[in-house]
Amino acid sequence: MRYVSLISIAVITLLLATPCAGGERLRVGVGAGKILIKESSKQQLHEDLYSLGLQVGWDLMTIKQTTFGLDAEGSVPISSGSTDEGGQWRLWTAGLYGSANIGQDSIYLRLKLGLIYENLRVENAATVANEDVGLSAGLAMGARPSRRIYIEIGGTVVDANLGQVHALVGWRP
Numbered sequence: 001m002r003y004v005s006l007i008s009i010a011v012i013t014l015l016l017a018t019p020c021a022g023g024e025r026l027r028v029g030v031g032a033g034k035i036l037i038k039e040s041s042k043q044q045l046h047e048d049l050y051s052l053g054l055q056v057g058w059d060l061m062t063i064k065q066t067t068f069g070l071d072a073e074g075s076v077p078i079s080s081g082s083t084d085e086g087g088q089w090r091l092w093t094a095g096l097y098g099s100a101n102i103g104q105d106s107i108y109l110r111l112k113l114g115l116i117y118e119n120l121r122v123e124n125a126a127t128v129a130n131e132d133v134g135l136s137a138g139l140a141m142g143a144r145p146s147r148r149i150y151i152e153i154g155g156t157v158v159d160a161n162l163g164q165v166h167a168l169v170g171w172r173p
Contacts, residue, residue: 003130027057038161045089047081067101087124110140148172
């Protein structure tokens with residue numbers, strides 16, 4: 001849980017620093033996603049599960065048509081998957097990424113690379129929680145229907161066995 005605390009500190013820092021730096025740099029998004037399981041791992045975990053997520057980002061600089069930034073993201077499960085032994089599994093994630101938005105003002109491609117904390121909790125006769133921190137990458141397509149609103153559809157690699165696809169709606173204050 002100490003990693004979640006570090007990411008929380010990063011998010012709070014971004015929120016506090018933004019009024020000083022100009023509101024256009026801040027991005028806040030909420031979305032829903034589906035956790036996907038690699039086929040070879042489906043022997044133990046069944047049924048992909050669904051999650052809700054929060055994204056807070058801060059644009060650092062723009063060079064030509066590429067905007068570089070920092071993103072903090074987290075997701076919590078809103079459903080459970082089943083296990084071989086009749087139990088359930090859930091996944092919580094929190095990540096801190098460097099990001100690059102490539103494209104025009106109205107349509108863009110977001111690339112991200114960073115660290116992700118994952119807490120995979122399997123509840124059978126005995127509850128087992130596996131925590132891990134690792135490298136993560138993601139890709140999203142986005143559109144800005146207005147100057148303040150953005151919409152994204154994308155995916156993130158959680159680890160070698162799990163991934164996440166998501167859709168989110170965001171706002172720039």
